[in-house]
Amino acid sequence: MKIFSLLKNDTWIKPYLTKYGKTLVLALFLGFMTFFCGGALMFNSGYLISRSASLPENILVVYVPIVLTRAFGIGRPVFRYIERLTSHNWVLKLTSELRLRLYNVLEKDAVFFKDKHQTGDILGVFSDDIDHIQNLYLRTVFPTIVGWLLYAVIVIALGFFSWFFALAMLLLLGVLTILMPLVALLVNGAKQEQQKQIKNKLYGGLTDNVLGVSDWIFSQRGQEYVSQHDAQEGQLRAVNHELKQHENLRNLLVQLVVAVVTVVIVCWAAFQFPGNHGGAANWIAAFVLVIFPISDAFTQIPGAAAETDIYQDSLSRLNDLSTDEAPTKQETVADPKQLAAGLKAPFKLAVNDLCFSYPDGRRNVLENIDLSLEQGQKLAILGRSGSGKTTLIHLLRGDLKPVSGQITLNGVPVSDLGDEISQFVGVIHQAPYLFNTTVRNNLKIGDENATDEQLWQVLERVGLAEMIRQLPAGLDTPVDEAGQRFSGGERHRLALARILLQDVPLVILDEPTVSLDPVTEQALIETFVEVLAGKTLIWVTHHLQGLSLMDQVIFVEDGELKLNGSPAQLAAENEYYQKLLRIDRGSF
Incomplete structure (x- = not known):
């Protein structure tokens, strides 16, 4: 089964099974004791009723069953309550660790997330996947293991009375604990996979279309989108209806098997403990009544198995995410707060032999970049879309780490400053x-x-x-x-x-004037330069208006510096820059 393969190769859940192993074992033991007390309560009650009905000579004859009935009657809810607290505490510890790890992984990968996933995927990860992992244990793993433990104990216990009957119960209860869960897994698997695909499509489609709702409206095709969405919702409702029918049929078959088991136990008990009044016959009711509370443990297993396929996608998605962890214990990691406290003005930003590539490693986005900015200098970064400008900005802020080379602020790598970088670098975005x-x-x-x-x-x-x-x-x-x-x-x-x-001493302007008219753009650029005087200014842009106000201009093309110099120097000496000026002014 795919679920077993996923669990075997899992790198997200397995580490915490060992970490919280004692709590897990305790939760399973308490779950077993809950059903054991329920079964023992009915067993003693059945014996007590029969024994009392046979006119015991002395109250002391039924004193022990009375005490045991009270003990098991109290023990069942107590074990149940403690089991719920323990199992939910274990699961909450697990999911809190998973959420923290998920946030850390996605934060590292946030810049490239949209390159590899649709926007709706992140909603699926946060809204469904962790909850699915939680339900996997509470609704599938725990009930199944507890049911299997009871199954083994019951068969072994019956073996002391009759190995033939123990073998019969091995087969009959095996239908509930093994055969029907496998059938439910196979029958429901295809439909649940279809349900999952429709849900994922709805997630991605709804997110995509909500973000682009204005285009649907302006193109006067809003009703077309609504009809399309209704059709997908209809498909989902149809699949849900079929799954519900399968569930009802499965529950009916489970109850029929329990009825067969009950009848078989009645027949066996009558044969095993013959008699008219008292004696061995008192045990008949005890053995018959015990099946009802114990059966609750077995009837959950087919339903739990039927839900297993729901969790496969969640496990796959989590394990497909980057699993890069924090530096190993052998590495010494400086405290960002201490590094930040040691940085004093004036601030010098240095880029030395910088190279960077995307996680897929297909090519270097930036290669052999060298820059140096003193406090108060103004730098303009030019380049076409996709040339690496935005990636360079993320590197300057420490959001990404270079593949090789360094970016330092007063000699401290900016990536080592963590969240403390916000004390030194501010960003104004396009919108x-x-x-x-x-x-x-x-x-x-x-x-x-x-x-x-x-x-x-x-x-x-x-x-x-x-x-x-x-x-x-x-x-x-x-x-x-x-x-x-x-x-x-x-x-x-x-x-x-x-x-x-x-x-902050250093401000990055990430194409803030791209959507403005030329007059507003020029006025805003002049305001930026005037108000931010004395601060280091890095302005990312794709055209040349206002560049005369900068101290230095670089042009990034295919990840490399095509040109580097002051605006006046480049305008006088560099043919490529002169060509860019003519294109920008519309005189080319």
Whole structure:
């Protein structure tokens, strides 16, 4: 079975089976004792009823069964309660470790996630996969193991009375614990795989279409999408209906097998313990009644097996993710906080012989890059789409580690600074995001302790103070969802105000003017340069407007530096740059 192969080669779950092995064994033991007490309670009760009905000569004759009935009656709910606490505690420990590991893996791989997965995949990983792993143990593994333990104990115990009858129970109970689970797994497998594929398609399709809903509306094909989605929902409902029918049929067959087992035990007990009143006949009710609480353990197993296929995709997806872990114990890892505390102005950013390739290793995205920026210098990075500009920015922020070479801030590798890099590097993206809250709260993302006076100061510097004062509630005015109250240029200025509050020495502008008109673009560039004076400025762009304000210009093409120099020097001496200028001005 595929599930067994996945569990055998699993690198996500198996390490924690050993780590929390004692709790796992305790949970299984308590689960076994729950059913054992339930069976023993009915066994003693059956004997007690029969023995009492035969007019015992003395109350002491039934005293022991009375005490045992009380003990097992109390023990069953107690063991059940403790088993639930223990098993759920074990599973919650496991899933919390899995979630932490999943977040760490995805954070490392976040830059390239969309290159390898659809947006809907991440929703599937977080919303389904970890929950599926949790259910795999609570609803499949634990009930199955407990059922198998009871199966073995019952067959062995009956062997002391009759090996022939023990063999008969081995076969009959084997139908519930082995045969029917295998049949359920095979019959439901294809339908569950179909159900899973439809669900995954709905996940990806719904996410994709919601993100592009405006295009559906503008093309006047909204109803077509709704019809398409309804058709997929209809397919899912049809598959769910078939699975429900299979489940009902399976439950009917399970109950029929339990009925057959009960009849067989009645016949065997009557033959094994003959008599009219009292004596051996008192054991007949004991053996017959015990089947009812014990059968609950066996009737769960076919249903648990039927759900197994649901979890296969989750295990596969988790194990297909990158499993790179933290550095080995032998490596000495510096504390990012200590590294950050040792960095003092002026700050020098150095890129030395930098090479980087994607995880698939097909080619180097960046190769042999060398740069040096002193405090306060302004650098423009030019290049076509896909030339490696964005990757270079992620490397400069320490989000990625070079394959070879180094990027250092005052001699400290930026990748070693971890989250502390935010003390030194700020980024303004193409489309700065404003949250659906007040202007004040959006600005305080830069510094949550900023006073109103500081907020007005940075708004004044970015040219928005007068406009904000005219809003209905000033700083407490809601910005609306995604900042729709403001224009593109105003959103960029608010993002700049955040950076000023953050007060970082190095600011990266990742094509912030790409969607603006030329007049707004030029005014915004001039604002950036003026307001960020004294800070190191790295501006990623794809055309040449405003480059005269920069100290240095580099052009990245096919992962290499095509040109490097000051704007004036390149305009006077470099033919390639001169050609780019003519193209940008439309005079080529």
